[in-house]
Structures are given as structure tokens and as C-alpha cells.
Amino acid sequence: MLALVATPIGNLGDISARALETLRDADVIACEDTRVTGNLLSKFEIRRPTLPYHDHNAETMRPKLIERLLHGETVALVSDAGMPLISDPGYKLVRAATEAGIAVTVIPGASAPLAALVLSGLPSDRFLFAGFLPVKEGARRETLLSLKAVPATLLFFETGPRLAGSLASCADVLGDRPAAVARELTKLHEEVRRDTLGALARHYAESGAPKGEIVVVIGPPLAEELAYDVDSALETALKTMAVKDAAGAVAAASGRPRREIYARALALKGKP
Structure with missing residues (x-):
């Protein structure tokens, strides 16, 4: 067995x-x-x-x-x-x-993700655990764009040195959603900090990289956010991605045809 x-x-x-x-x-x-x-x-x-x-x-x-x-x-x-x-x-x-x-x-x-979820105070009836976000900013934003319309609480693992930058990317791509950072769960220095993504990003940028095992929990999108804003998503993606990659990420997140999204991305970029 x-x-x-x-x-x-x-x-x-x-x-x-x-x-x-x-x-x-x-x-x-x-x-x-x-x-x-x-x-x-x-x-x-x-x-x-x-x-x-x-x-x-x-x-x-x-x-x-x-x-x-x-x-x-x-x-x-x-x-x-x-x-x-x-x-x-x-x-x-x-x-x-x-x-x-x-x-x-x-x-x-x-289980660290489940422990963080129940401690976060965020909706736990539907959630998605997505492991570690990519290290590179472009890939990280692409991943977040693909998760933007997921109607569930999101959970990620993260490291101390990358935490502030990761939270800032989350706030920029997902919006300033309620979130929690759970650290050192069940240990002597257990800590759960709850705030908006933007406020958490600023806190860890100012206080420095925290130690220990970290789980980031992010609340689901509001109902009105689920009406996917293609132009807004493309504008965000085009800041760090090539047109082709941005179109692919937004097409996957929105469920719209890739050809349609690519054409719109070209238009936003001012290309013929």
C-alpha cells in the first residue's frame, strides 16, 4: 500500500x-x-x-x-x-x-493553504490554490490576468524577499481587493495580517522581507468585476508584455477569441 x-x-x-x-x-x-x-x-x-x-x-x-x-x-x-x-x-x-x-x-x-484560508476571514466556500506565482514580473502579471475573472478566493505561496513586489503586482492586476498574509502558521510567531492588497504591499515594502513560510490569500472579485473589461486588462498586460503574449493572456482570462483580442491589442498599441 x-x-x-x-x-x-x-x-x-x-x-x-x-x-x-x-x-x-x-x-x-x-x-x-x-x-x-x-x-x-x-x-x-x-x-x-x-x-x-x-x-x-x-x-x-x-x-x-x-x-x-x-x-x-x-x-x-x-x-x-x-x-x-x-x-x-x-x-x-x-x-x-x-x-x-x-x-x-x-x-x-x-495544510498551510487551508489553515491560511480559514484564518483570513475571506470567503471560503470557493477557492483556488495556485502554488507560487512566477518570479519574473511579466510572467507573474500574465498569470494574474488569467486568474482575474475567477470567482473564488485565491491562495498563493510566496517568499519573504518577493512578497512586497508580488502584492504590488496583485493589486495592480486584480484591483485593490481585500487580502491576508499568513506567516509561520501554528508556530510561536504565527501572524495573519489582513488589509487590502495595496496596503499590504506598502506595509511589506516599508517593513522589509518577513521571515518564515508565507501564504497570500486574496478575496474574490466583486460581482461587477466579473463583467470582464478587455481594454483595461490589455492596457495592464501591454505594460510588461509583447502584444502576442498580452493578447493570449487576456483571451484565456476572458474566454474571448484570441484573434479578436489580438486585433484589439494592436489597436490599443496604435499599430495598423
Whole structure:
């Protein structure tokens, strides 16, 4: 069996009795970083072999783990913190296991995006988790444009050094929506700062890069915002993108034909 085991995101008290039992019974534990998981196992006096499984070795390690599973072993998959498969290559292992007829189960637990969502005070009935925003400004704005009309609360991971710039891009592209920045969740210095995107961007630009794991939560668009303003979106996109790229991003976000949006982008650029 392949067991997907959630681990604490900060407070070790959040690990479940079932998770500990599963880790003790596993033949091998596949983890992002054997040192991080080793510390967790040591805290609970669990002595099981570990193997690294991450973005850089997944292609070579996956067949080896599948072979062990096919020989009747139980493999527990964990991430450094939280639910495995959230922003890691675990889903490919799950897919390979199910295709091979191997049983897969989950031992749920802590998750930073969900913890941030419920702490934010923003609508939680519909939400979209989108991992990390791109590092480069043009790609980041393109991604945000594609999400602008999504009628749901948005969640992203972010790093301290990039936080202020990322929030400023969000405010510029999405509008000054209500938002929250959740940091160091479940840890001693847990912090949730709630304000508008613009105010949060200014705060972190002035106070400097915060430390720790960060989740940004952004409220959904207002009903009137869902009537997509193509010209406004194109004008924003054309500040940092080529005409072709801007047209593609806005076409994807608006659902309008790419040819139509491209023609409009050319017109806005003053081209024939």
C-alpha cells in the first residue's frame, strides 16, 4: 500500500495518532528531505528507513518505489511539512501506483493553504490554490490576468524577499481587493495580517522581507468585476508584455477569441 501521510506545518502537536502509527508500520518512508523527516521521526522515536523523493530525483526514484510496492511493501509518502502532493511531485507517484493496481490511502492532517484560508476571514466556500506565482514580473502579471475573472478566493505561496513586489503586482492586476498574509502558521510567531492588497504591499515594502513560510490569500472579485473589461486588462498586460503574449493572456482570462483580442491589442498599441 502507498500511504500519503500529512505531517505538521510547525507545531508537532498537530500530528495525528494515525499518522504516527502509519509511519511506524511503513517498510520505507519516502520524503522530500531525509534530514527534515529524520528530525520528525526522531522526536517520536520512530526508526524506519527513509528514501528521498523530490523534484530532482522523482523520475529515477518512482520506478524503484513502485517495484517495492508491487513486492508487498508499504511505502509512506510525506512532504517536509503539511499534506504531500501540494506543490510536490507526489501526484505522479499516486498515478503510477493506481495504474499498477496498488492500493493508495491518505492520512490527512495539517495544510498551510487551508489553515491560511480559514484564518483570513475571506470567503471560503470557493477557492483556488495556485502554488507560487512566477518570479519574473511579466510572467507573474500574465498569470494574474488569467486568474482575474475567477470567482473564488485565491491562495498563493510566496517568499519573504518577493512578497512586497508580488502584492504590488496583485493589486495592480486584480484591483485593490481585500487580502491576508499568513506567516509561520501554528508556530510561536504565527501572524495573519489582513488589509487590502495595496496596503499590504506598502506595509511589506516599508517593513522589509518577513521571515518564515508565507501564504497570500486574496478575496474574490466583486460581482461587477466579473463583467470582464478587455481594454483595461490589455492596457495592464501591454505594460510588461509583447502584444502576442498580452493578447493570449487576456483571451484565456476572458474566454474571448484570441484573434479578436489580438486585433484589439494592436489597436490599443496604435499599430495598423
